[in-house]
Amino acid sequence: MDEKYTRLDSDEVMRLITERKEQLGGEVCILGHHYQRDEVFRFADFTGDSLKLSQQAAETGAKYIVFCGVRFMAESADILTGDDCAVILPEMSAGCEMADLAAAADVAEALERISAVAGDTVVPITYVNSSAGVKAVTGRSGGACCTSSNARSVFEWALREKDSGGAGGAKILAAPDQHLARNTAIAMGYGLDDCVLYDPAAENGGLTDEQIRDATFILWNGYCYVHQVFTAEQIEHVRGERPGIKVIVHPECPREVVAAADLSGSTEQILRAVGDSPAGSSWAVGTEVHMVHRLAADNPDKYVRLLSDTPAVCTSMSRIDPPHLLWVLDNLAEGKIVNRISVPEDVAADARAALERMIS
Numbered sequence: 001m002d003e004k005y006t007r008l009d010s011d012e013v014m015r016l017i018t019e020r021k022e023q024l025g026g027e028v029c030i031l032g033h034h035y036q037r038d039e040v041f042r043f044a045d046f047t048g049d050s051l052k053l054s055q056q057a058a059e060t061g062a063k064y065i066v067f068c069g070v071r072f073m074a075e076s077a078d079i080l081t082g083d084d085c086a087v088i089l090p091e092m093s094a095g096c097e098m099a100d101l102a103a104a105a106d107v108a109e110a111l112e113r114i115s116a117v118a119g120d121t122v123v124p125i126t127y128v129n130s131s132a133g134v135k136a137v138t139g140r141s142g143g144a145c146c147t148s149s150n151a152r153s154v155f156e157w158a159l160r161e162k163d164s165g166g167a168g169g170a171k172i173l174a175a176p177d178q179h180l181a182r183n184t185a186i187a188m189g190y191g192l193d194d195c196v197l198y199d200p201a202a203e204n205g206g207l208t209d210e211q212i213r214d215a216t217f218i219l220w221n222g223y224c225y226v227h228q229v230f231t232a233e234q235i236e237h238v239r240g241e242r243p244g245i246k247v248i249v250h251p252e253c254p255r256e257v258v259a260a261a262d263l264s265g266s267t268e269q270i271l272r273a274v275g276d277s278p279a280g281s282s283w284a285v286g287t288e289v290h291m292v293h294r295l296a297a298d299n300p301d302k303y304v305r306l307l308s309d310t311p312a313v314c315t316s317m318s319r320i321d322p323p324h325l326l327w328v329l330d331n332l333a334e335g336k337i338v339n340r341i342s343v344p345e346d347v348a349a350d351a352r353a354a355l356e357r358m359i360s
């Protein structure tokens with residue numbers, strides 16, 4: 001980004017973004033993830049979780065999609081849109097630390113190692129919060145993607161007999177979020193003993209052949225640092241402070257937090273639960289702070305707080321700031337595309353197979 005953008009007054013940046021958006025009209029569609037900072041989120045044409053936004057991206061018909069999220073989201077949008085649509089990430093360093101914990105080559109190696117012990121009974125299930133490369137390995141190996149709202153249905157599909165429309169697996173390799181996978185396994189009625197942790201940094205994933213044979217869920221040793229901020233003690237504390245308060249957390253939170261909460265759900269499910277609750281309700285919410293603050297502002301008749309006293313910020317997503325947004329729009333107004341996210345077609349085809357298997 002040209003340095004001049006960092007020297008602009010913030011009101012001027014806001015004014016210029018509005019002007020460029022008007023100038024570009026329907027050619028550009030700005031997507032804003034729920035965790036995005038307010039100064040950027042306010043310019044979004046569509047807001048939502050990562051998959052909803054990618055699907056919306058495919059339907060807008062816009063020539064340019066400016067994705068105010070993180071890299072894996074822009075990759076999914078590129079995979080699901082045609083070549084005539086350019087997907088732009090305003091700041092290339094806006095990655096996802098959880099996605100970065102699973103490299104495609106490591107996931108492929110893990111699948112090979114597990115298959116060598118357990119035969120072809122393992123089905124890879126990849127959380128959409130992963131790189132296009134990991135999605136492609138999954139698609140190539142007969143697996144599917146999942147989101148935090150459909151993980152259970154996808155896990156059930158993976159373990160269902162082929163005759164009944166499932167993938168006919170006996171085991172799931174779930175990457176990259178161990179917590180979403182463990183919480184899903186428990187919700188399906190499995191025990192903690194049915195889950196083992198695969199550590200890509202350890203020899204053989206840190207697992208013996210026996211552990212692999214005995215497990216139904218092989219969980220990748222990945223996590224989201226934002227959701228590790230929340231603890232069961234905080235839940236006890238907010239309940240002591242405000243009796244009757246309901247606690248809802250994202251399934252990327254550790255097992256003990258989800259177990260102690262009243263409810264757990266994806267960002268969209270959290271928005272609905274709080275939004276549909278009666279006036280006067282009290283909520284403590286365990287997910288990214290920008291979304292929680294907006295949820296509180298949108299529900300002035302309810303008490304809504306962040307579960308923790310310490311902020312839970314997705315700093316990666318916050319790297320997309322108004323100057324970067326203005327910079328990409330200025331370039332588009334001059335007919336130049338900067339920061340385009342383009343997934344190579346061979347990777348995109350396999351990744352699309354994993355995404356489409358999830359959707360179907």
Ligand code: SF4
Pocket residue numbers: 035070095096097098099129224225226227288314315316317
């Ligand atoms: S909140 Fe966590 S999982 Fe989501 S984009 Fe940020 S780092 Fe990645």
